[in-house]
Amino acid sequence: MYSSLLLHSKKCLELHKSRTFRAITVTLLQNASPFHNHFSSVPTTDPDSVLNLLTSHGFTSTQISKIITTYPRLLTLDPQTSLLPKLQALQSLGASTSDLTEIVSKVPKILSKRGSKSTALYFDFIKDIIHNDKEEGQTGKTTKLLRRSSSSTTTGKQGNKIRNVTVLREMGVPQRFLFSLLVSESQPVCGKEKFEGSVKKVVDMGFDPKTSKFVQALHVFYEMSEKTIEEKVNVYKKLGFRVEEVWEMFNKWPYSLKFSEKKITKTFETLKRCGLNDVEVVSVMKKRPECMRSSEEKIANCVETFLGIGFSGDEFVAMVKCFPTCVGLSAETVRRKIEFLVGEMRWTLKDVVGIPPVLGYSLEKRMVPRCGVIRVLVEKGVMRRGRGGGGGDGIPPMSSVLACSDKVFLNRFVLKYGKLVPELMAIFGGDKKKGYTTTKKVKGLCLSVS
Incomplete structure (x- = not known):
């Protein structure tokens, strides 16, 4: 067997x-x-x-x-x-x-x-x-x-x-x-025939065994009967989802079928109260079904945080439509990142609205090192000032600094600056005191600087 x-x-x-x-x-x-x-x-x-x-x-x-x-x-x-x-x-x-x-x-x-x-x-x-x-x-x-x-x-x-x-x-x-x-204690490896049937369903749907989604899907199929799964699918259908869209969400995040009818419906209604219409809520939930993990209170606090910082209601809706994960961010996380991007780097709130996924980037691992490189280039006068769409003091556009890959960033803002490369690499690597003296491989780009 x-x-x-x-x-x-x-x-x-x-x-x-x-x-x-x-x-x-x-x-x-x-x-x-x-x-x-x-x-x-x-x-x-x-x-x-x-x-x-x-x-x-x-x-x-x-x-x-x-x-x-x-x-x-x-x-x-x-x-x-x-x-x-x-x-x-x-x-x-x-x-x-x-x-x-x-x-x-x-x-x-x-x-x-x-x-x-x-x-x-x-x-x-x-x-x-x-x-x-x-x-x-x-x-x-x-x-x-x-x-x-x-x-x-x-x-x-x-x-x-x-x-x-x-x-x-x-x-x-x-x-x-x-x-x-x-x-x-209560896991899908406790059975025998039921285990075999559950694994077969997960494999048939194309889940990769090396990923967490495979295990999540196994949980769902093992713990829920076909009748229960069908009932959950019908809940989504009543809210405006097509059947194929429900399974698209399941493929992205299998736990989307584990929530109760009450929780699914409440999340839908809460997102509507944020200013989204029915079609937009369906779109948001399709993009990021994980947003269903957020409680009604957390979503409400998220809205309050964004509006309190200075974003308009329409801007918040636009960001959620583009980056649904917004509704799951903590107030502290949002404030810290906005304070850095707007308060220190002098980009604007409209810049953030234009590229909301930036709020999902790590402040310590991505924003601070990259922006540190940009500040040095501006302070030393080697970067052209007044570039369109950038922040104050000649800071380049947010998208060109934060939204690109490490390889693109290094080619764009580090490797072409000759004698400054060791200092810039030290900052990019998180070390502002020591020069960059070893070989570092960054997503396919091998650098040797001494």
Whole structure:
């Protein structure tokens, strides 16, 4: 059964233990799930005792930081009755310190499994995958060890999970998705026939197993019946979507079919209250179905933020139509970027309206380095002043500075300026003090500057 499924798919395509850290861990716990009110105070288990236990078993500060960030609930587990027996059991079975720390760092939720035997089973399976990928690469053939795991006598839920995850791995699903599927309780790898049918649907729709969308689509088909999916499609049809448009959205963001009728309808109506008409709302949701994640309150706050900064209602609508992600940006993010673009670089709000995707660019990684290069060119007088459509002091148009690729930017504003290249490359690379003295490859362009 599983071999035919595979054939079908190929055919189709130092942590500080201080009060500060303690406060951070409590914050992580509070934000870890929709039920964070249960953890509104410091957990009964002392987080320091958990950290001490991990340190004593060879985990580095970096690894512990990664574990707590990935799975903050670990801090609520009792170190003596829950965590220690599992760590000791793994060591008694021959797990080296390096294997133990590497695997738990990658998949900390493995320590939440009930019973040492269950933990050991998942641990061995994860170790096989990691070691196999190191030796042969993700697309290499599975080792005999993995095949033995997938066809082992392990039965029930654990057996299904291991077998199904092995199938997904052979299809090319990356480690980071496999491990989260393996250790979670309610996931689409728990079944057998239903799993096979769900994977077949996802493959038939052309999803690439190497992407997160493949896993999202698998969730949807596994968790929802055909009748439920049909009902969700009908909700969109009532709002003006064609059936093919609904599936276009699904291909962009599979979770678009997971929302309730109430949520879908409310998002539609909220966008209309922003000034969009029915046709424009359909267009926005088609472009960015992820905007349905934004609550009514968040969308309202977004509108208030843009209008408060000085954009008109019509300008906001124009930006949303061009860049629907606008409705999901936080007020702080919008203000910081506008302050930099308009307040410091002296472009105008109309410049932003003309290229709203700029609000999605990283301030630290894209805007600041590129604009730093432009400022140096202007200050040194080597850039022509008064170029049309630019900002104050001869700053070039926003689009020519921020909307181009790294390669185009470097050719346009760095490489042609001779003796200034080392200084400009240092700024572009984020280092304003040191010259650029090594070889740097930027999206296909190899630069050697000394």
